[in-house]
Amino acid sequence: MSRFHQEVASGQRFEFGRNWQRFLKRLNGQRIRIAARSLQRRLGVSSLAGTSFLDAGCGSGLFSLAARQLGAFVTSFDYDPHSVACTMALRHRFFPNDPGWEVHQGSVLDREFLKSLGRYDVVYSWGVLHHTGAMWEAMDSVTLPVKPSGRLFIAIYNDQGWQSRAWRHLKRAYCRLPRGLKLPFLLAVNAPIQSAIFLRSLLLLQPHRYVLKRLLYRNNRGMSWWHDLVDWMGGYPFEVATPEAVIRFYRERGYIVDNFWTVRNRQGCNEFVFRNLSHVLLGNVAERTVVREADEPGQEAVAPLRGVQTHHSLTAQGDRRGAA
């Protein structure tokens, strides 16, 4: 039995790939276009033509597909064999026999594997590093394949203190349950939460907002509300970080913030686009570690690097606050 399957069998890991396989049945042209648009917006580009793009923890393969359609040369990998199978299925369907898109099975924690992939203009690891079981180690190793001046686009679950700790227990309990009890557990945990949210929308005389948000959920990166709910419930291992901690971590490695989007104190992922300037900055450690207290989560958390232009886009809420 592989290590992955042992981890799943002992309840230490959620099988994201099986959920992605069900999601792919819902995949259509509209979801793919929305995914591509979200990549364009976040990276601030209309095309990725001629660039190299590494999708680390590719999941369904939807963002590898979007990047390939935008013209990038894509390498995708995931730890979960079912996620790898999903990505291969998308490649087979949309880009059969295409040498511009490679798919591998591998772990972002395997530094030798990462080194073997070479270096990329864009390394994309959305909602992955907090599910590895060793988030800070993964955050470090994912820098290995970033080219000098290349970009690292990551999304990391927001640290909500006791709420994050409570969810961690619930997720672990879900993963340890026999298959037949998972759905009842998911409903038992989430029905009261959803009822409370709906009741609140009723009290605010805005029940349509509750319904529309779920009906139009695909506008969140092309995702599906139900599959994201399952992904959120099961998503274990589960770690979290404040935006300040993430920015500080990469600053110490010579990365500057090109752009970031915070969910502030809410549940969901903070998204970051970093630029690798380690080749320029790593000689000057003292300047890189000037960090001052944040007035608000994600806001002005890190003092700008002297002599380096940083652009912080502080959007109150990202495209997607759901599961990752």
Ligand SMILES: C[S@@+](CC[C@H](N)C(=O)[O-])C[C@H]1O[C@@H](n2cnc3c(N)ncnc32)[C@H](O)[C@@H]1O
């Ligand atoms: C929530 S999904 C995100 C998928 C995709 N990046 C997206 O944005 O839709 C998390 C993915 O990370 C993968 N993953 C977890 N641990 C990993 C590891 N150590 N190395 C590579 N992928 C990993 C999971 O198998 C899963 O497919």
